[in-house]
């Protein structure tokens with residue numbers, strides 16, 4: 316299975332990073348890489364993730380991360396924090412596969 | 413029964429009974445913030461690290477129910493929340509108190525119940541040093557909370573509590589943990605004040621998605637409404653009932669969806685899934701469209717997933733976008749405000765008469781049979797009769813096992829709050845504390861705990877709580893002297909190799925109840941059933957009916973593990 320990348324912007328609260336990575340592992344993905352650049356305000360984490368079986372989709376993982384409190388933005392393409400204001404997640408498409 | 417009069421344990425009172433003014437410590441601020449959120453009652457158990465909070469409770473206006481095990485505090489708070497729609501609150505000390513809450517927190521998480529769990533923690537400076545009664549409850553609960561906070565500064569308390577309630581009750585509800593170190597609770601505060609409450613409004617659905625859904629419904633020849641627990645959580649019960657009544661679509665429900673449509677309504681065919689009705693499972697199997705409302709394709713409901721509703725297109729309504737497409741792809745997804753979406757569906761009768769006819773025939777053909785052989789009490793008949801006799805005020809708080817499935821199959825429910833059950837977690841021990849929480853929340857309802865001889869032992873100590881506060885809970889204990897549901901599986905799927913299910917040496921439960929000061933009686937013959945129900949309903953204090961049943965009774969029908977819902981065993 317391929318490794319896919321998720322970029323996540325989150326508030327730097329107690330447990331925030333643990334919560335995110337724990338969710339990824341629990342929901343059936345391996346964490347293959349982590350990049351957490353130093354920042355002053357919110358955090359941006361780039362995660363390389365790989366599904367443990369074919370039933371797991373990145374779309375579901377994406378939405379599960381999105382609903383965590385303190386997560387501001389999730390994207391399958393990397394972004395930078397400077398122009399993150401107002402970006403937000405693409406609306407959950409109402410037609411899924 | 414009245415509450416037991418309380419002995420006065422206090423030393424001679426200091427002449428300071430004036431109402432408390434502005435909060436002076438972190439702990440007093442927590443209590444003031446809980447009051448500001450509208451909290452009237454909390455369930456808990458004290459201990460070292462949470463003593464400052466307990467110090468702030470007397471005279472605060474907060475009613476504290478002292479349980480006899482922290483797990484019961486969490487279950488009671490959970491049921492209090494299910495019964496009121498408001499967040500339930502439970503308290504425990506650090507270490508063992510906190511770990512004892514864990515099962516109850518997981519229970520609330522699995523069934524999306526708004527709950528605030530407040531745990532004492534060792535002082536900040538000792539966190540991470542393996543201090544006495546230190547556990548990382550913040551870390552331990554992370555997989556089973558919607559969110560959690562560890563309080564680092566007393567002045568953060570108002571904001572944390574306001575956020576905790578908003579998170580617990582908004583969108584898809586869930587439990588929130590607040591871990592409160594002892595030094596923070598003790599620290600003096602000067603300016604912090606309770607923050608206003610804030611619950612987020614549900615996100616709107618998109619009009620385009622709803623238009624697509626309406627078009628698809630118009631094309632369907634064999635639509636089925638698949639109703640889950642999310643309907644009641646979204647406040648969409650009336651909207652669903654109105655739509656169902658006018659559109660006339662055959663409906664089925666999950667375990668937590670029961671009661672959203674009244675059991676007796678004409679287009680309702682019962683529960684789907686493992687112990688669902690044959691009619692419900694057949695309808696789903698034959699459907700060409702499933703309108704999924706606040707449900708999540710749980711494996712107990714779907715059976716073998718690729719054989720579930722094989723001919724059906726899916727329209728999925730849910731407030732939680734993360735449920736859409738998780739286990740079954742949706743042809744049309746309508747995430748967002750379920751109530752508004754249901755209200756937006758055109759409510760006119762659908763042109764599906766042959767399908768309605770088919771559903772009616774299935775319903776009649778597969779109706780449950782209450783004529784069991786033998787002279788003993790048949791639990792399904794008892795439950796049906798009890799729920800009918802109790803009427804619209806009936807609330808069932810279930811434990812876990814065969815009796816739980818019989819409640820789901822055979823009780824008449826006129827509203828979703830009438831059925832309190834540990835659905836997602838399936839936690840034995842839920843019954844008595846849940847009944848307690850529900851009765852305290854809705855004193856005028858006829859709340860009945862239905863339990864088994866295995867389950868009751870998991871929180872039997874709460875009989876003392878019932879007695880202490882005079883909580884008029886009715887308990888029906890179906891005693892089959894085994895762990896019935898496990899025995900049934902061993903009989904059917906493990907070649908009758910009965911392993912560790914025999915409870916032949918149970919105590920006399922009626923005697924146990926009496927020892928706690930609770931009225932109790934025992935019945936075993938069928939002709940005693942009506943009298944037992946009448947006595948239960950007529951008793952005003954807490955009462956336990958100890959009902960002996962046939963140890964070999966099974967729950968039917970049943971979808972064997974790994975099988976499709978259509979392959980139901982019927983006996």
Ligand SMILES: Cc1ncc(C[n+]2csc(CCOP(=O)(O)OP(=O)(O)O)c2C)c(N)n1
Nearest residue numbers: 813814815838840864865866867895896897
């Ligand atoms: C805490 C917990 N432990 C174990 C189980 C597994 N389990 C499910 S049903 C059951 C038997 C329940 O027995 P009883 O309460 O007597 O009910 P019955 O099935 O006989 O009606 C067991 C052990 C569980 N659901 N919860």
